[in-house]
Each structure stands twice: as C-alpha cells, then as structure tokens.
Amino acid sequence: MLLKDLYKEKLFQFDTVDMIVLAGDVIKYKYKVKCPHCGSTNLTKENYYKAKVLDEPLQFKCQNCGKVIEEGDLEVEPIYEKVILISHTNQSDNLCADIAKICYQSNPKDNKTFLRKIIKSGHLSILEHASFTFLITGISRVASHQLVRHRIASFTQQSHRYTKASGFFVPEKILNNTKAKEIFDDIIKKAQSAYEELLNLDLPKEDARYVLPCAIVSDIIVTMNARELLHFFTLRTCKKAQKEIQDIAIEMLKICKKIAPIIFKNAGPSCIRGRCYETKPCDDINQIRQFFAKL
Incomplete structure (x- = not known):
C-alpha cells in the first residue's frame, strides 16, 4: 500500500521519520513507512522546511539505496496493536503524591518515597485522581463481557x-x-x-x-482510575484468568508501569505481593514473581 492511498483519511502526520499516524479526533492508527524500492525504513526528510513553506510534496531519501521518494510514493505497512493508551493523567505519580500531601498536610522532600509509603499503608483513595484510557482492538465478546464486570470504569464499545x-x-x-x-x-x-x-x-x-x-470481535475504549487498575491487574493478570483477558491486562500493565512506575511497581496478581488466595495456587509462583518483576 502506498501513502497516497491513505490521503482520503485527510488527517495524518509524521510521528517520526519512519512512522506516520492517521489521527481521528481521539484514536490514532500507526503505519510503518518504508522505501518502495528496497523496503528499508532508514529514511530521512529531504525538504521538510521547503515543503512546509512552499506547500510542496515532502520528500524522503532512503539511506540504504540512496533514492529520493515523494511522500505519496512511500510504502506503508500497518502496525497492529491490541492495546493502545490514548489518554492518561500527566505525571500521575507526582499528582497523587501532591494530593497525599494535602490530605496529610505534609511536605516531604522526596515524592517517590512518600508515595510508596502511602500506597504501602493502603491509603489508596489518592490514586483515584489519576486515570488512564485505553483502546483495545479485536477483543472477543467473551473477554469484553469479563472486562465490563469491572464496574468502577467507563466503557464505550463498537456497536454491532x-x-x-x-x-x-x-x-x-x-x-x-x-x-x-x-x-x-x-x-x-x-x-x-x-x-x-x-x-x-x-x-x-x-x-x-x-x-x-x-x-466475534470488536473494539472497546476503557477508562479506569489507577486504584481500579490495581484491582483489575490483581484479578486479570493472574494465571487463573482466561488467557485472552490475561494477555490484554498484561499489555495494559506494561504501559502503566512506563507512565507511573511508583503506583504500578507492585501491580499484578496477589501472589507477587504475598500469598495466593486461589483454592489451588500455581506451582510456579517464583517464576510468576520474576516475570512481573521484569515487566
């Protein structure tokens, strides 16, 4: 597929040199950009400022074969992502720490240590002020029915x-x-x-x-606050959860750990923080703990 075939979408932008983003009002669809001659993704913009000022087609030079290609003639390949974070509270760790300071009328020097202490003590209401919105694509009705059982969340699902x-x-x-x-x-x-x-x-x-x-699959948008996400991860990243929703929950957790590493440091099934509450615990709890520690 060529980039010019996507022009009908109207709204698109180059996110990096080797990727474009087709952007609606909220949801972004990503495509990898490649040279149509050799397939290389090692491209550089040739006339960025000239194209911007004179409204000329943007050109790229392939660093592999040396050919110059107009943007419309670039090859594009969709990047399929099952779970995409489309919105979140900025600086979630710092925000929750600042809210805790108001609650306790405290002014600690280190936000990270303070937040860890608050979370460890179980005072989790402060985490409800940070929210995360995900797009989950290609989810079955089996898994989406399990997902919407988490009531302290907002859902909008593709309508059939x-x-x-x-x-x-x-x-x-x-x-x-x-x-x-x-x-x-x-x-x-x-x-x-x-x-x-x-x-x-x-x-x-x-x-x-x-x-x-x-x-049958559909797409669904889910918004949860950080406190509910911790509860969701406890239940749905557990190996006893059904595989489809377990995989989705793990992908969500990976994203959350990057955004708010303090809040989600110990997120995951209950066994990584202590005992397992299942009637028949897994035999490989140590391996499970290592997996989530490296996530």
Whole structure:
C-alpha cells in the first residue's frame, strides 16, 4: 500500500521519520513507512522546511539505496496493536503524591518515597485522581463481557447494531488443536454465512447479529482510575484468568508501569505481593514473581 492511498483519511502526520499516524479526533492508527524500492525504513526528510513553506510534496531519501521518494510514493505497512493508551493523567505519580500531601498536610522532600509509603499503608483513595484510557482492538465478546464486570470504569464499545460485524477471535488452545480448529472453523463459517444471508434479506444489523458467536470481535475504549487498575491487574493478570483477558491486562500493565512506575511497581496478581488466595495456587509462583518483576 502506498501513502497516497491513505490521503482520503485527510488527517495524518509524521510521528517520526519512519512512522506516520492517521489521527481521528481521539484514536490514532500507526503505519510503518518504508522505501518502495528496497523496503528499508532508514529514511530521512529531504525538504521538510521547503515543503512546509512552499506547500510542496515532502520528500524522503532512503539511506540504504540512496533514492529520493515523494511522500505519496512511500510504502506503508500497518502496525497492529491490541492495546493502545490514548489518554492518561500527566505525571500521575507526582499528582497523587501532591494530593497525599494535602490530605496529610505534609511536605516531604522526596515524592517517590512518600508515595510508596502511602500506597504501602493502603491509603489508596489518592490514586483515584489519576486515570488512564485505553483502546483495545479485536477483543472477543467473551473477554469484553469479563472486562465490563469491572464496574468502577467507563466503557464505550463498537456497536454491532450500527456497524457490520467481522472477524473472530480464536483461543490459543483451539488454534493449537487440529481437530478443535476444524470444528471451530466449521461453526464460524456457518454463523458468518447465516449473518450475511440475513443482511441480504434486508434485516437490520441489530437483528442479524443474533446468529453470531461470542468469538466475534470488536473494539472497546476503557477508562479506569489507577486504584481500579490495581484491582483489575490483581484479578486479570493472574494465571487463573482466561488467557485472552490475561494477555490484554498484561499489555495494559506494561504501559502503566512506563507512565507511573511508583503506583504500578507492585501491580499484578496477589501472589507477587504475598500469598495466593486461589483454592489451588500455581506451582510456579517464583517464576510468576520474576516475570512481573521484569515487566
């Protein structure tokens, strides 16, 4: 695909030299930019200021093959991200520490040490002032139903009343079992075919969707405050959680640790902070603790 094929989207910008961002009002879709001649991503802008002033096409020079390419002739390749952070409270660690200072009428010299002490003591209401908004793409109805059970959060999900449903999530254990995959594919094909037939009979999408299985995927936006995220991570990063939502929760946690390393330092399943509360604890708790310590 060439960049000029994406011009119809109208809103786009170069995020870095080797990546563009197609930006709507909120959600950003990322594409890797490549040389159409050799496939290299090692590109430099040739006429950035001239193009900006004279409204000429932006040109790039490939550092691998040496050719100069106009922006519209660059190759683009979508970068698929299951979990994308689209908004968050800036400097969440510092904000929560400052709020705690007001609560305790205290003025400690080190915010990090102070915040760690407050969190360790269990005074977590201060964390409710920091929020994070994620876009989760390609989530099955199975996992999204589990996700929306976390009530102290806000959700907006792709509507299959108004948009055509497409795409199905295949669980890993089915994917790796030949016979199970055959059974799964057969049912999915029949459901998809029935859905299309109902639409061809001029039934509205909201009625046709009743034949679709829980494997159907959609996109969902979720906003949680930091305190609720800690609770969410305790439950959903646990190995006892279903694999799909566990993978999503771990990706969310990776992002949160980069944004607010103090708040989310010990985030994860309960076993990494002490005892496991499951009836049958995992045998590899030490490995689990090492995994989350390196996350």
